Amino acid sequence: MPGGQDKLTRTTVRTITDLARLAGVSPGTVSRALAGKSLVNARTREKIVDLARTHGFRPNQMASGLRRQKTGVIGVAIPLGHDVRQQISDSFFMTLLGLLADELTDKGYDLMLRRVVPDSDPDWLDRFIGSGMIDGVIVIGQSDQFDRIEDVADGYRAMVVWGNHQEGQRHCVVGTDNRLGGRLAAERLIAAGARRLAFLGDTGPMEFAARFAGAQDIAARMGLPPVLALPTHLSPDRASEEIARHIAQAGRAIDGIFAATDTLAALCLTQLRAQGLRVPDDVRLIGFDDLPIARQTIPALTTVRQDIAAGAHGLVDLLLRRLAGESTESLVLPPELAIRETA
Amino acid sequence: MPGGQDKLTRTTVRTITDLARLAGVSPGTVSRALAGKSLVNARTREKIVDLARTHGFRPNQMASGLRRQKTGVIGVAIPLGHDVRQQISDSFFMTLLGLLADELTDKGYDLMLRRVVPDSDPDWLDRFIGSGMIDGVIVIGQSDQFDRIEDVADGYRAMVVWGNHQEGQRHCVVGTDNRLGGRLAAERLIAAGARRLAFLGDTGPMEFAARFAGAQDIAARMGLPPVLALPTHLSPDRASEEIARHIAQAGRAIDGIFAATDTLAALCLTQLRAQGLRVPDDVRLIGFDDLPIARQTIPALTTVRQDIAAGAHGLVDLLLRRLAGESTESLVLPPELAIRETA
DNA sequence: ATTCCTGTTGCAATCGTTTGCAAGATAGTT
DNA sequence: AACTATCTTGCAAACGATTGCAACAGGAAT
Incomplete structure (x- = not known):
């Protein structure tokens, strides 16, 4: 049964040396042949490559990596x-x-x-x-x-x-450019009619801090009150209740929310609705990232796209x-x- | 300036042999010490471990992997x-x-x-x-x-x-158990009032095929017409228009949709609304997976949870x-x- | 003092592949 | 016929860590 025999021989060819023995050449030649170097005779190379294929031989990347000092x-x-x-x-x-x-x-x-x-x-x-x-x-x-x-x-x-x-x-x-993104977001909120802005999310991570700062830039330039920071965690469960609390507390004192990510924005949207605030009539909302979810919320989420x-x-x-x-x-x-x- | 010297010596200790020379022992001993073997004297081990730490030495995992025939x-x-x-x-x-x-x-x-x-x-x-x-x-x-x-x-x-x-x-x-999941989904749709079911998604992949089959099981058992297959691709852009087409075509002929994944279900929800169908009044919808998005849609998505x-x-x-x-x-x-x- | 442990250490081979160097083969030149 | 070139190939030393085996020290037991 040729299939069985194939399988048998296949398992025996584990190293380049095995293959060399089979081909009747030295391990070095096999290595060169498989690497496609020009120093090896075309016929020899072909034979070796053939054998390698039929026996399913794969050079050990650990050994190769060790010797070449690069791992791929x-x-x-x-x-x-x-x-x-x-x-x-x-x-x-x-x-x-x-x-x-x-x-x-x-x-x-x-x-x-x-x-x-x-x-x-x-x-x-x-x-x-x-x-x-x-x-x-x-x-x-x-x-x-x-x-x-x-x-x-x-x-x-x-x-x-x-x-x-x-x-x-x-x-x-x-x-x-997160700061620029923050500016764009704030400008858009303002263009949509917002005057008292808030930033939803942890301002600790640098990216978020820059987004927040960008929004502040615009608020200052436009002579609006400073952007209110509404810190949250990122995990959906904790974020949800934190957002709910923020909205309950600051809800009607703000009319534009810049969420640090679309994920937070989507959660925020749900909470706003739950507390009877209409988007974008009572509160404008903008996200960041442009994840697929931004198209799927209702109403669809305005956001700052990252490529x-x-x-x-x-x-x-x-x-x-x-x-x-x-x-x-x-x-x-x-x-x-x-x-x-x-x- | 000790900082600079530190940095200098640090770069020179790359191999276990370097460290051995520094500690005045053989490479083998260093290897055993770092591996925490019992064969090495406690004081020697301590000295070696100390040196390794201060010089920021890390054994090369390629070499180790090659010798031990396992890579981690x-x-x-x-x-x-x-x-x-x-x-x-x-x-x-x-x-x-x-x-x-x-x-x-x-x-x-x-x-x-x-x-x-x-x-x-x-x-x-x-x-x-x-x-x-x-x-x-x-x-x-x-x-x-x-x-x-x-x-x-x-x-x-x-x-x-x-x-x-x-x-x-x-x-x-x-x-x-995808088939069981499909059964649960169909049962739920029916319990919510649906009679003419459809399955939204490609039935090619085995998992999806099993979900579809599960739904068929229930439809057959309940004496309902067979579940209509509405094939789609998975990528959101293509899926969206395909779903829109499906709904336009089959929309009012079905009253319960079982989507192969929550992602598809969310897209479907958007399209249903866009075409003026109310969920769950006109059409019941159920997803699969219980991804975070399932809680964020409006209305929130009923779904089959995978743990x-x-x-x-x-x-x-x-x-x-x-x-x-x-x-x-x-x-x-x-x-x-x-x-x-x-x- | 000799023998036998026990506990530490060094030596050297090994994992599988790559590659510098030299040797052999073949063909081409004078 | 002798001598270069040009191709091919083999040899053996790396890469860096691990580990079986042997050797050595010091102490205990006889």
Whole structure:
């Protein structure tokens, strides 16, 4: 039964040496043949490649990585600083991750995902980099780890970070211009008739702080009272009740809400309705991200769009350039207003 | 300046041999000390561990993996068979992925993510397994690769799959009882007053086919007309117009819609409203998954809950058991009705 | 003093692949 | 016939950590 025999021989060819024996050449030649180097005779190469295919041989990437000092793997770290539980399941990060996987695959890299809790493991970034398992690292979100990332950036070039750009920072970052996004949001709320603005969300993370600051810029410029900060957690369960409380307390004293993310905006919309406030008549509402959910709420959510695909592309592109030795500037993406029904 | 000197020495200690020289012992001893083996003198160990810490030494995992023939990495493959673009950003899979990352991290494993397109790379699973980079593999979704997975399962034990359980299958699977879920959904629609049911979604993937079949079971048992299949793609843009068309065509001929996922249900809700159909008065609607979005729609979505956390836990638990040599049964999780406002 | 433990340590082979160097083969030149 | 070139190939040393085995020290037992 040829099938059985195939299976049998297949299992015996595990190493390049096995294959070499089979082909009657040395391991070195096999290695060169499979790598497609020009130093090996065309007929020999063909024979080897054939044998490799029929026996389902795959070179061991660990050994190869060790010898070549490169692994073909890019690490993706998600630091969970502020709100441990939530962020990794946050739609925005997940979407970005999916797109990153696509981009990296296209470029022939594998992706090693690591969720880290900096509070319980302050050494997370060095550990990841020093593991020898990855050729470079993409950090998704600065969280509250800006300083640590800066420290590492001095001695390690193969790193790109998704996040907010700070004047004079040393690590290479890709991200939306959050402050500008905040301005756009506030301007839109005002154009829709709002005068007393509020910002819904934790202002701790840099990205959010910048969005908040952008809104403040506009409020100040227009001579309006300062934007009221309504802090919340990110996890839906806690956020919901916090939002409910905020609205009950400040509800009629404000007429325009800028939510830090679409997810929060959607929750907010539900709570506003539950407390009898009409959107956008009583309160204008604007989100951030332009996630799919923004089109699905009723009324549909006006929001500030981040171009996630461009972000993923930029992260990978910059990282690969850095791996090739180039030094690269940070990439700041322009946000864009997506006007729908809530403001 | 001690800081500078620190940094300098730090960069020089890259290998276990460097550290050995510094500690005045042999590399073997260092290895044993860092691994916490009992064969090394307590004082020596302490000294070595101290040196390692102050110099920020991290053993190279590639080398370690090569020698020990285990890597500490679990592969997670997401086959994109049916609808290439969408699935990886599908909320359900992303949530599952996040939870898997948590579970694996807890157990001390890293996660290597690979999105594969079986149509363009029929060899995807063997390639992943044979790469030597992973100790085991979790496949998220059988997609249309059931047979290939079955083939591999015969010769490779370190694999667990998220998906649908088939009578007599050979690979170890964790998943919700989709057929039962379909029954629950149909029963609920009927209890809410529906008589002419439709199933919204592609019935190609096994999970969806089982949900559809479950609904058919009930329709047949109750003597109702067969459930109408309304096929759609999964990507939101295409799905939206397809749903609109379905509703325009079949709209008033049906009074109960069972959507294959909450995401589709949410889109459907929007389209129903756009076409002037009231939910649940004119049409009852039920989803599947119980994603966060199910609570955020208006009216809130009735749905069939999958316990994603239990799924992630089960996948990791079974895989680790298999790595330890146990042979394990598949795990079928019971779905649960989450009754809200749409049915 | 000799023998036998027990507890530590070093030595060197090993994991599987890659690659610089040198040797062998073949063809082409004078 | 001798001598270059040009291709191919094999040899063996890496990459860095682990581990079986042997060796050594010091103490206890005889």
